[in-house]
Amino acid sequence: MSSAYDQSRYQVRFEWGAAGLARLAPAEVVVVVDVLLGTTTAVDAGAAGDEVPLASLDPALAEVVAAAGDAVVLLASLRNASAVAREVLAEQERRAARTSIAVIAVGDGPRFAVEDQFGAGAVIDALTALGIDHTSPEAAGAGEAFHGLRRAMRHLLTASASGQELLDGGRRDEVLAAAEVDAVDVVPARRGDVFACA
Structure with missing residues (x-):
C-alpha cells in the first residue's frame, strides 16, 4: 500500500538513513551515501577487484545496507558520484x-x-546528466543543492559540523580528500557479505 512518503511515483528517490529507506517504496537499486565516514574509506580501498567486508563499515552505514534487503547496493560519496551514476545506468541497461x-x-x-x-x-545530479531524471521533489532538491554549490564543496565540508569535528581531531587531510568530487572511478557494490570494488 503506497503512502504520501514513499515517493513511489518517481524513479529516483531520496531519503535519510535506515528509517528513511523503510519509508520509501522498495527500490531495485539502493545507493548509500556517506561522505565523511565509512564510504570514503571503502571507495578508496583499492582498485577493481578489491573487497571491503560489511563488518568493517561504520555502524550507521551498515544499518542502511542491511535495510536494503535484496536490492543492488552501491556505496557512494562525493569522490565517486559520477562513477556510481554510470553503474546505476549500466544496471538499468x-x-x-x-x-x-x-x-x-x-x-x-x-x-x-x-x-x-x-x-x-x-x-542525483550525475544521474540527471545521464538522462535518469524522473526524480522526486526530495531528490531534485538534493541534486540542485549540490549543483548550485559544487564549486564550494571544499569550504562547505571543512566548515560543516562533521568536518570541524574531524579537523579538531587532526584529520584535515581526510576532510579535504572527501571534498574532491569524482576523484575516483571505484564503485563498491554489495556481493554477499562484502563490497566488491568495480
Missing part, C-alpha cells in the same frame, strides 16, 4: 527496463549531516 533507485544519505545518527546531502545530490 542490464535489466532492459526502467529501474527504481533509492539514494539514501546516511547522516550522523539523529543529526542532519549536510555533507551527506551534498553527496547524495552529487549522485
Whole structure:
C-alpha cells in the first residue's frame, strides 16, 4: 500500500538513513551515501577487484545496507558520484527496463549531516546528466543543492559540523580528500557479505 512518503511515483528517490529507506517504496537499486565516514574509506580501498567486508563499515552505514534487503547496493560519496551514476545506468541497461533507485544519505545518527546531502545530490545530479531524471521533489532538491554549490564543496565540508569535528581531531587531510568530487572511478557494490570494488 503506497503512502504520501514513499515517493513511489518517481524513479529516483531520496531519503535519510535506515528509517528513511523503510519509508520509501522498495527500490531495485539502493545507493548509500556517506561522505565523511565509512564510504570514503571503502571507495578508496583499492582498485577493481578489491573487497571491503560489511563488518568493517561504520555502524550507521551498515544499518542502511542491511535495510536494503535484496536490492543492488552501491556505496557512494562525493569522490565517486559520477562513477556510481554510470553503474546505476549500466544496471538499468542490464535489466532492459526502467529501474527504481533509492539514494539514501546516511547522516550522523539523529543529526542532519549536510555533507551527506551534498553527496547524495552529487549522485542525483550525475544521474540527471545521464538522462535518469524522473526524480522526486526530495531528490531534485538534493541534486540542485549540490549543483548550485559544487564549486564550494571544499569550504562547505571543512566548515560543516562533521568536518570541524574531524579537523579538531587532526584529520584535515581526510576532510579535504572527501571534498574532491569524482576523484575516483571505484564503485563498491554489495556481493554477499562484502563490497566488491568495480
